[in-house]
Amino acid sequence: MNTEEHDDLWELLGKARQPAPSPFFSRNVLREVRGLQQERRSFWAGFFFRWQPLTATVCVAALITGSWIASNRRQAEERQQLLVMAEKVYTSPDYGVIKDLDELLDSEKNSAWLSADVN
Numbered sequence: 001m002n003t004e005e006h007d008d009l010w011e012l013l014g015k016a017r018q019p020a021p022s023p024f025f026s027r028n029v030l031r032e033v034r035g036l037q038q039e040r041r042s043f044w045a046g047f048f049f050r051w052q053p054l055t056a057t058v059c060v061a062a063l064i065t066g067s068w069i070a071s072n073r074r075q076a077e078e079r080q081q082l083l084v085m086a087e088k089v090y091t092s093p094d095y096g097v098i099k100d101l102d103e104l105l106d107s108e109k110n111s112a113w114l115s116a117d118v119n
Helices: 003-015 025-035 043-091 095-109
Strands: none
Touching: 043 095
């Protein structure tokens, strides 16, 4: 390796002027920042930006209310269908037999003849 060339390079680099910021650097930067024109928002953009949290809250409340109403309607329809089915069973001529079978099953559950050990 040729160290003489490297020594000359380091010597030359040592003589180079060191970069230093201007004493007015921060003032100049602030002047440029102030000089930039900022975008003006339209009326609606400013309105929605200012009222965005309230708008989001109202939208969420509307969604929850809508789902609650839909759920209640579904439950009302199910209740109505259940009442129609119960009316069909009640008006059926076989209702007396079904009633007797229900009483028979209840009496079997409470029967004293059933032992606790059915192994």
